[in-house]
Amino acid sequence: MISIRQLSKRFGEQEAVRGITLEIPPGVLVGLLGPNGAGKSTTIKMLTGMLSPTSGTAEVLGFDVTREPLEVKRVVGYVPESGAVFETLTGQEYLELVAALYHIPEQETRNRILKFGQFFELDERTLSEKQLASYSKGMRQKVVITAALLHNPQVIFFDEPLNGLDANVALSVKTLITSLAREGKTVVFCSHILDVVERICQRIVILHQGRVLADGTLAELQQACGQQSLEQIFNQLTGTQNLLARAEEFARALTQ
Amino acid sequence: MTDATPVPARTIDLEQLRALLRCYWRMATRGKLGATMSNRRSGKPRGILFVGGMYLILGLMVSSSVFVAMDVFTFSLILLSMTFFVVGSAATLESSDVLFNVGESDILGHRPIHPRTLLLAKWLNLVGVSMFLGGALNVFPMFFGLGARGARWWFPMTHVISIVLLSMFCSMAVVCVYGLIIRLFDRNKFDNFAAWAQVAMSFLFIGGYQILPRMMNRFTGLRVESYAAYLYPLPPAWFAAIDAIGSTENDAVFVTLLIALGLISTAILTYIAIGKMAPGYGEALAKLSETRQLRAGGRETVRQKVRFRSASRWWLRDPVERASFRLVAAYMRRDREVKLRLYPQLGSFLIFPLMGLLDRHSASSPFIPLMTIWVLGTLPIAAMETLRASSHPAAADIFAVAPLTTGAPVFFGVRKATIVYLMIPAVCLAAVAIGWLLPGGHAGLVLALPGLVALPVISLLPGCVGSYLPLSRSPQIGSQASKNVTLIFVTMISMGLLAGVSYAAWKLDFLWILLAIEVPFVAAAYWLLVRHIKNQSLHWD
Numbered sequence: 057m058i059s060i061r062q063l064s065k066r067f068g069e070q071e072a073v074r075g076i077t078l079e080i081p082p083g084v085l086v087g088l089l090g091p092n093g094a095g096k097s098t099t100i101k102m103l104t105g106m107l108s109p110t111s112g113t114a115e116v117l118g119f120d121v122t123r124e125p126l127e128v129k130r131v132v133g134y135v136p137e138s139g140a141v142f143e144t145l146t147g148q149e150y151l152e153l154v155a156a157l158y159h160i161p162e163q164e165t166r167n168r169i170l171k172f173g174q175f176f177e178l179d180e181r182t183l184s185e186k187q188l189a190s191y192s193k194g195m196r197q198k199v200v201i202t203a204a205l206l207h208n209p210q211v212i213f214f215d216e217p218l219n220g221l222d223a224n225v226a227l228s229v230k231t232l233i234t235s236l237a238r239e240g241k242t243v244v245f246c247s248h249i250l251d252v253v254e255r256i257c258q259r260i261v262i263l264h265q266g267r268v269l270a271d272g273t274l275a276e277l278q279q280a281c282g283q284q285s286l287e288q289i290f291n292q293l294t295g296t297q298n299l300l301a302r303a304e305e306f307a308r309a310l311t312q
Numbered sequence: 313m314t315d316a317t318p319v320p321a322r323t324i325d326l327e328q329l330r331a332l333l334r335c336y337w338r339m340a341t342r343g344k345l346g347a348t349m350s351n352r353r354s355g356k357p358r359g360i361l362f363v364g365g366m367y368l369i370l371g372l373m374v375s376s377s378v379f380v381a382m383d384v385f386t387f388s389l390i391l392l393s394m395t396f397f398v399v400g401s402a403a404t405l406e407s408s409d410v411l412f413n414v415g416e417s418d419i420l421g422h423r424p425i426h427p428r429t430l431l432l433a434k435w436l437n438l439v440g441v442s443m444f445l446g447g448a449l450n451v452f453p454m455f456f457g458l459g460a461r462g463a464r465w466w467f468p469m470t471h472v473i474s475i476v477l478l479s480m481f482c483s484m485a486v487v488c489v490y491g492l493i494i495r496l497f498d499r500n501k502f503d504n505f506a507a508w509a510q511v512a513m514s515f516l517f518i519g520g521y522q523i524l525p526r527m528m529n530r531f532t533g534l535r536v537e538s539y540a541a542y543l544y545p546l547p548p549a550w551f552a553a554i555d556a557i558g559s560t561e562n563d564a565v566f567v568t569l570l571i572a573l574g575l576i577s578t579a580i581l582t583y584i585a586i587g588k589m590a591p592g593y594g595e596a597l598a599k600l601s602e603t604r605q606l607r608a609g610g611r612e613t614v615r616q617k618v619r620f621r622s623a624s625r626w627w628l629r630d631p632v633e634r635a636s637f638r639l640v641a642a643y644m645r646r647d648r649e650v651k652l653r654l655y656p657q658l659g660s661f662l663i664f665p666l667m668g669l670l671d672r673h674s675a676s677s678p679f680i681p682l683m684t685i686w687v688l689g690t691l692p693i694a695a696m697e698t699l700r701a702s703s704h705p706a707a708a709d710i711f712a713v714a715p716l717t718t719g720a721p722v723f724f725g726v727r728k729a730t731i732v733y734l735m736i737p738a739v740c741l742a743a744v745a746i747g748w749l750l751p752g753g754h755a756g757l758v759l760a761l762p763g764l765v766a767l768p769v770i771s772l773l774p775g776c777v778g779s780y781l782p783l784s785r786s787p788q789i790g791s792q793a794s795k796n797v798t799l800i801f802v803t804m805i806s807m808g809l810l811a812g813v814s815y816a817a818w819k820l821d822f823l824w825i826l827l828a829i830e831v832p833f834v835a836a837a838y839w840l841l842v843r844h845i846k847n848q849s850l851h852w853d
Contacts, residue, residue, distance in 0.1 A: 104422040105422065126426065129422055129424040129425075138418045144338065149335070152331075157331060157332075
């Protein structure tokens with residue numbers, strides 16, 4: 057389904073991704089973890105055909121991301137971390153635009169928007185009358201997720217989809233992600249919320265400084281690192297040292 | 313399997329093109345103004361309609377020139393020179409938003425759109441916006457032109473074709489210039505080169521309207537000598553020739569040659585932009601959205617810092633004012649969006665001194681200094697209104713969080729940054745051009761003094777209308793043309809009146825008396841406006 061071999065990406069002098077090799081079979085929900093700047097988003101952008109790799113190869117459903125970016129884009133769905141949308145469009149207009157880009161017939165588009173609206177409890181009037189600029193963060197994220205799933209992609213990348221969402225919306229998104237994996241779709245889930253990854257992902261990949269540090273099920277990682285929780289494993293691998301001492305020093309500096 | 317229909321490997325996908333065009337048009341016509349006025353419901357295109365209305369009136373005024381027995385080619389040339397300026401400026405201003413919108417990468421970058429379809433949609437959007445404005449300017453002249461000497465009954469139809477082709481040419485030229493820059497330079501250099509290219513393009517388009525007619529030394533009354541060789545490199549003349557088809561007033565060979573030039577150059581630009589540059593467009597957009605290591609560009613040397621600190625100790629003694637000054641100064645030097653919007657405005661005021669240099673006849677006339685100071689008057693408002701927007705508007709929440717009772721120190725910081733980084737260099741440049749390069753320059757400088765004295769008061773105006781918070785609005789596609797029109801309009805009228813009074817005083821030899829009256833008046837106005845701004849409570853919208 058997703059096959060990555062020695063994938064690298066360099067931005068000038070900075071090497072964001074350094075020779076990643078991964079195989080992700082169909083129907084798996086993979087958690088992609090890493091501290092900020094670990095190369096998660098860059099990897100996803102290469103896998104969605106948005107960025108060309110500097111070296112190495114990657115295939116999604118057999119399509120090469122460098123040679124066949126348009127074919128790759130047809131079969132993937134992507135929820136960007138930024139949650140960017142065209143803010144001056146209404147939700148309905150935005151989703152219709154996205155559907156047209158995938159050549160989904162109008163009637164089918166309307167049906168799907170209706171279904172997603174029912175699932176996410178999106179008010180039809182709000183969708184058709186208000187510009188996205190006036191939506192709350194949660195509502196906007198619902199539209200972004202709907203836009204990523206509208207064409208029924210086989211591979212879906214979620215880049216920090218729970219950022220800034222309230223508990224109810226976050227629960228809807230988590231439930232949706234697990235349901236999609238159960239339906240046989242390959243889901244790559246990038247998040248900093250480790251307990252969510254621990255609970256819903258079948259496989260966990262930890263990136264650090266552009267390299268894969270760990271790859272396996274939670275049980276495999278626990279065994280390899282000799283730690284119990286994903287948080288401890290993550291901390292051990294990505295090295296946050298003397299956290300308590302540094303926090304106390306910072307708090308003291310504020311009060312002085 | 314996925315439901316995305318497998319599309320044949322054609323590069324222009326008409327269904328996608330239609331969808332993108334609909335989307336871009338909605339965004340261009342709604343903009344910020346539309347959203348605000350309609351309580352953020354699906355906005356009506358009021359902003360762009362307002363500007364269109366103003367051009368409609370301007371077109372009506374220009375139409376009156378037909379009554380001075382002008383031939384059809386000359387009439388069309390004057391009109392299309394103005395349209396060239398309107399259309400070219402609109403295309404240049406909107407292009408950075410439309411063509412290289414970094415945020416768009418996360419929205420469309422992962423969709424299966426061929427770069428050629430995307431670029432074509434963006435170009436057509438640019439053509440649409442510029443044609444709307446150019447069209448508004450030409451609605452009345454299109455019919456009044458029937459009264460021009462030698463005009464045939466089909467003039468309105470040929471004039472529509474001229475406007476469409478002119479809009480296509482201008483937009484395609486802009487696309488080509490940006491396409492070339494992004495191919496040649498990396499993102500950091502692209503920002504700088506694009507900003508300066510935009511200045512150059514604005515200059516070119518304004519030049520097409522202002523300078524070129526003055527270079528036509530063979531103007532006899534208001535008639536262009538048809539065989540003049542200088543008409544061949546002028547794009548407005550190529551398209552004006554279309555209106556002269558069948559006219560007995562102009563030579564058929566001359567008209568045909570000009571039309572051929574227009575069609576060939578538009579076709580070449582189209583081929584370069586869509587055929588050659590489009591394949592690399594997707595990659596170029598991705599290049600712009602790439603993360604990069606940014607150095608704090610435009611840093612001062614240590615000596616400059618020391619000097620600035622001692623000078624600013626008194627001038628920027630309010631800490632909020634100082635912070636606001638530094639924030640805006642950093643954006644003026646480093647931020648791509650701000651640079652692209654701000655610096656092209658510099659092109660407009662340099663036009664008039666340059667006009668004087670090119671046209672020795674008008675060089676010593678009072679027209680040059682008066683017009684220069686007139687345009688300079690609009691610069692602080694245009695610049696400060698531009699500085700209201702940035703690509704990081706959410707960061708301006710810092711002003712809402714900070715315990716500020718009034719936005720006055722924030723506004724004064726921005727105003728001072730505008731004075732230091734824009735107004736002083738602009739005034740110096742204009743003074744050098746008028747005072748040293750033009751004959752009779754010293755008299756010209758004296759003539760510009762009343763306008764110069766008024767500038768500090770003019771620069772206070774943006775702070776008088778509601779709370780001024782810098783970088784707090786997101787730049788919206790289509791909003792550039794509609795922004796600040798009212799304030800600038802008021803300033804232009806006031807500065808125009810002042811220029812008229814200055815001229816009269818200069819003619820009647822009481823310019824120094826006028827200055828003596830003006831200075832206390834300006835001082836009082838300055839004091840009152842500063843007081844008004846300081847008393848305004850901070851309103852966060």
